[in-house]
Amino acid sequence: MNQIGFEAIAAYEGELLVYATDQLKQIQGIKFVGEAKNKASVISFNLKGIHPYDVGSILDKLGIAVRTGHHCAQPVMQHFNVPGTVRASFAFYNTKEEIDIFVEGVKTAQRMLS
Amino acid sequence: MSHKTIAEIQEEIIDEFSLFDDWMQRYEYMIELGKSLPLIDPQYKLDDYLIKGCQSKVWVFAEMNEDELKFTADSDAIITKGIIALLIRVFSGQKPQDIIDAELSFIDQIGLKEHLSPTRANGLTSMTRQIKLYAVAYQTQKNHE
Numbered sequence: 001m002n003q004i005g006f007e008a009i010a011a012y013e014g015e016l017l018v019y020a021t022d023q024l025k026q027i028q029g030i031k032f033v034g035e036a037k038n039k040a041s042v043i044s045f046n047l048k049g050i051h052p053y054d055v056g057s058i059l060d061k062l063g064i065a066v067r068t069g070h071h072c073a074q075p076v077m078q079h080f081n082v083p084g085t086v087r088a089s090f091a092f093y094n095t096k097e098e099i100d101i102f103v104e105g106v107k108t109a110q111r112m113l114s
Numbered sequence: 115m116s117h118k119t120i121a122e123i124q125e126e127i128i129d130e131f132s133l134f135d136d137w138m139q140r141y142e143y144m145i146e147l148g149k150s151l152p153l154i155d156p157q158y159k160l161d162d163y164l165i166k167g168c169q170s171k172v173w174v175f176a177e178m179n180e181d182e183l184k185f186t187a188d189s190d191a192i193i194t195k196g197i198i199a200l201l202i203r204v205f206s207g208q209k210p211q212d213i214i215d216a217e218l219s220f221i222d223q224i225g226l227k228e229h230l231s232p233t234r235a236n237g238l239t240s241m242t243r244q245i246k247l248y249a250v251a252y253q254t255q256k257n258h259e
Binding site (some may be wrong): 054056057060069 | 127144145171192194230231234
């Protein structure tokens with residue numbers, strides 16, 4: 001990591017975040033939870049009418065690792081009135097191609113679960 | 115209500131699931147089953163009937179119908195609804211003692227557990243335990259009548 005440099009890593013992860021957010025925005029019924037201007041390359045979201053755990057189960061079967069649930073932040077979940085969220089995190093070893101696969105996976109989950 | 119035995123219903127489910135080639139078809143079938151779940155009366159959708167140990171919420175209610183137990187349920191997650199729908203199909207309309215004595219073979223045979231995440235597999239165990247506890251409670255009551 002020192003060899004790559006933290007600034008380069010932060011810049012690349014920022015790029016992944018913007019790319020993934022733009023791709024996910026195309027999905028009807030998606031609701032992002034946490035839309036601060038400056039944030040780490042983490043996206044929490046829900047699909048309208050679908051439990052986050054169901055989305056996570058389908059993504060898991062597709063070989064895509066996300067976290068689901070309240071992320072040990074129950075007061076925040078209560079505040080947003082959601083049972084939990086689906087949360088994808090991107091690191092410097094991830095690629096835009098992987099984000100494309102992830103977004104397709106979310107669409108598949110939505111289709112199956114609607 | 116069906117008069118098939120618990121073992122017969124389990125065989126039926128195993129047969130049905132053997133028709134599917136991959137996990138996606140199985141999941142789609144589970145989701146369909148979830149939609150046909152005999153729903154709990156909203157007045158019983160209380161914490162008292164909530165099953166602990168599930169990441170999603172699951173309510174199960176039982177009532178005696180002559181000498182058979184009838185189960186209804188609901189969940190906020192659709193795959194969980196499918197799982198509980200399978201359990202209810204096996205156990206609803208059966209006598210409490212038969213429910214207590216039943217061996218659940220279909221879960222392993224249709225590969226349900228290996229397809230579920232650890233928290234969901236735990237939830238499945240909790241649901242089964244809750245159904246059996248209802249049966250024990252009603253059987254005990256019957257023995258004291």
